[in-house]
Amino acid sequence: MRPAENIEKFIKRVRFKASTQMHERTLKDALEAQEQSRKTKSAEIGPSIWRIIVKSRITKLAAAAAIIVIAVLAINQFTSTTVVYGVTEVLELCKKAGTIHIQGRSFYPEFPEQNKAQQAVGFEVWLDIKNGLSRVKSAGRVTKDGQTTFNYYENVIDGHYRMRVDHFNKSITYYKLDEADKQKLIALDFDVQLKQMFGDPDQIEAYALIGSEEIDGLVYNIWQAEIQVDPDFETWLRIKIWLSPVTGEIGRVITRQSRDKVDWFRTYEIDKIERNMSFPDGLFETEPPVGYLAHNTKETPKEKRLSKSSWYGKEAAIAVYQGLALEDGSIIVVFSSTNRKSDGAWTTGDELADISQIEVFENLSPGGSLPELPIVVSALERKSLWRGKAVYVGRHLTYTQKDDRLYEWAIYVPTQKVQRSRTGYESFEAILRFNPPGLEASWNYKVGVFSGRRVDAKNFNTLLLKYMTDLCDDVLVPEDLTYENVLQLVQKIRNSLGE
């Protein structure tokens, strides 16, 4: 039996967004009614004041003066557009911003093996939302020889190309942006940044004003929210935002996380946020920094299609491509896997395979079992702090072959109802199965899913099939692979899971 508490949370959480039509109609009628009510009130007040003025000579002057004062006050009151900014107003201002600049630090967990406490890593984000330009500096954790360190990257988007700068290896790589990516990437980055600053926008009402503080001569109101990330997770975020009630500027954001609401650990600290500012000259230029090796040029850019990550074990290796989310919430993931080469050496990239695996794929049917490759992504598990836990069961969809390498196109269907992601990018844990059993991955293997651009009836051919032709010798993809057929297959899988 479901605890009553969860039903209560469910009722509180469910939300229906009013249509634009309704919003505009109601607001228009309400404003007209307010104006009418105001006029009526003024008309009622008018004669009585006039009677006071005409009653005596002494009061005439005093009342006239009073009326002038009242009129000045009233004009100020009724025409004033002064807004006292709270969290909700500032979130709206941020959503409407044309440009944004954010600078801060993210904190990584403790590294007890190195006697290190939480480690701060700087990040900086410049977004020109209107023109589709960005420069984002971030860091990735790298463990080498038992030591954890951080590698800084920058991604610069100039509207046509993305230049990835690797500060650790001092190198750059160019990627050509396709039309769909140009605006979308910036919008998704923007969405992530807003969430980082304010938490879940649906829980914005959780904020309360807890005090004020002066920073660099400006007074900021401090707003705080403690948000339970998900009913199934005993994880809480405490977000504190310093806002100027006068200008709506954000002075600082500090985010803490806790599992017991007793010990709070640092997660993010943002101390510079600018909106609608101009950019430093040359910020979005995609020329390599001096002394950096260019892996390619703009004339020979990498075709950024589905990104891939590989894992090399003692006996076998697997390469998993970025997943594609369908409108109904299921996910398509491509992977390939191979045994260690017969000479014992590993090669890199796409040259892994040295034996044909065609027999493994030949007898598979859509919706049936996955191919028994050396390593199989049998399921995906989402452990989202925001949207809760969910398991997606993997089934065979189809396969392609390119350069003697076989690629499984698997479909992963959630075993329960899942909340749709509002962010552009989600990370899933891959549940791996090994053939022969007994091997184990030494860490959690993650699969990225680009939920921001879902595969639907309109873009199925241009998106999914385009990616498919990249991993296929013969450009032709299976004839029966249509959007409708995939959805029908997903439904069948769902039904079988229910049984």
Add this chain to the structure above:
Amino acid sequence: MEDKLLIWKFKHGSSDALCRIYEKYEDNMLTSAISLLNDLSAAEDVVHDVFVSFSQSADKLRLDGSLKGYLITSVVNLARDKIRARRRHSLALDKVNPVKSDVEPPSDSIIENEELQRLGYAMAQLPCEQREVIVLHLRGGMTFKAIAKSQGVSINTIQSRYRYGLDKLRSLLDSEVEK
């Protein structure tokens, strides 16, 4: 704190404040109305009428509790009138058929939010009084004491209505929410 400022400005004639109040509580009012009526267009009408009426109330407005509670109470009151009118209309049209529920399923106005659809149908199985207490407490953030005062009944009655309503909802939604 923000609401107090908004109310102060609204009472002094600020249209900015009126807009802000509407934008802040529009979705909550609409969701509450749908939960009570299970009909999108009827719910939109209720929210529209409540807010237009609210916009004219600047000089009369005296808030004992929260602004959210006040607005949701107004939604509940108007939704109750709608349900009664609908019931009278329904009885007048067909006196032979017993009225099983005072909430009709949505007709031409489709509620596209799947979770809300489920909640609406489940809520429709509850007696009106239980439904109202649940909406006022969970969506309006009102205490049982405040609800009891506004409805002119004892706090024990309100708590019982809430508990019975929630138990029934739990059994109806138990399998629906997760799967």
